[in-house]
Amino acid sequence: MRASALILLLGVxxxxxxxxxxxxxGRITSLPTVPTIVIPPPLSPVATYTLSGLAKEAWIDxxxxxxxxxxxxxxxxxxxxxxxAGRYVLSNLPAGSYTVRFSxxxxxxSVTYGPITVTGDTTFNGxxxxxxxxxxxxxxxxxxxxxxxxxxxxxxxxxxLQNGTSLEGWYKDSADYSTTMTxxxxxxxxxxxxxxxxxxxEGRVQDARCIRAFIKNEALGGNFPVMLSRGGSCPx
Numbered sequence: 357m358r359a360s361a362l363i364l365l366l367g368v369x370x371x372x373x374x375x376x377x378x379x380x381x382g383r384i385t386s387l388p389t390v391p392t393i394v395i396p397p398p399l400s401p402v403a404t405y406t407l408s409g410l411a412k413e414a415w416i417d418x419x420x421x422x423x424x425x426x427x428x429x430x431x432x433x434x435x436x437x438x439x440x441a442g443r444y445v446l447s448n449l450p451a452g453s454y455t456v457r458f459s460x461x462x463x464x465x466s467v468t469y470g471p472i473t474v475t476g477d478t479t480f481n482g483x484x485x486x487x488x489x490x491x492x493x494x495x496x497x498x499x500x501x502x503x504x505x506x507x508x509x510x511x512x513x514x515x516x517l518q519n520g521t522s523l524e525g526w527y528k529d530s531a532d533y534s535t536t537m538t539x540x541x542x543x544x545x546x547x548x549x550x551x552x553x554x555x556x557x558e559g560r561v562q563d564a565r566c567i568r569a570f571i572k573n574e575a576l577g578g579n580f581p582v583m584l585s586r587g588g589s590c591p592x
Contacts, residue, residue: 368447408445411438414485415500423460428455428486458482494564505582
């Protein structure tokens with residue numbers, strides 16, 4: 357009887373061991389989780405535009421060479437210098453609102469324009485004028501003059517820059533234009549040569565604001581009396 361009980365206990369133990377081994381062999385071990393790396397798509401390039409146009413001489417109303425054009429404020433900055441025709445280009449500007457400064461050394465000054473909205477390639481023209489207080493005397497003719505009289509192309513706009521007895525400047529009438537005007541001023545006599553336009557002006561300075569002269573225009577075949585006035589009119 358005791359032998360039978362021992363055999364039975366050994367059988368139960370063997371069965372328990374067999375069941376335990378079967379359970380271990382059926383277990384599934386989870387693998388470690390690998391994080392997923394998300395690569396963002398490449399950023400689209402920011403669209404940029406140009407701001408271009410003319411810097412003009414205020415009185416003559418045509419392109420001003422050698423003027424500096426710069427962005428005073430805005431989403432981007434840039435500078436340019438106008439060419440011989442007064443043209444400028446500021447490139448690589450993102451869309452936005454800008455202020456732009458036009459300037460040229462003395463006797464010119466600077467002026468700031470804005471806001472200028474750039475949402476595509478944009479054109480903007482600005483003007484720069486002579487600045488400062490000029491001594492309006494008969495000895496100093498520097499400044500802006502207008503010539504009127506029985507001249508077929510009148511009125512004429514004249515810019516005079518003076519250095520002692522030497523004169524230079526610009527000229528424009530209804531048909532002719534030149535940035536290469538040169539001349540002289542000796543005593544009360546003035547003579548101006550208007551570049552390639554084959555126009556000359558010769559006359560006498562009457563006072564600080566008035567010159568009485570003749571415009572000699574070979575193309576029109578004559579000498580035409582005119583009065584040049586600065587900031588007013590010549591007395592009758």
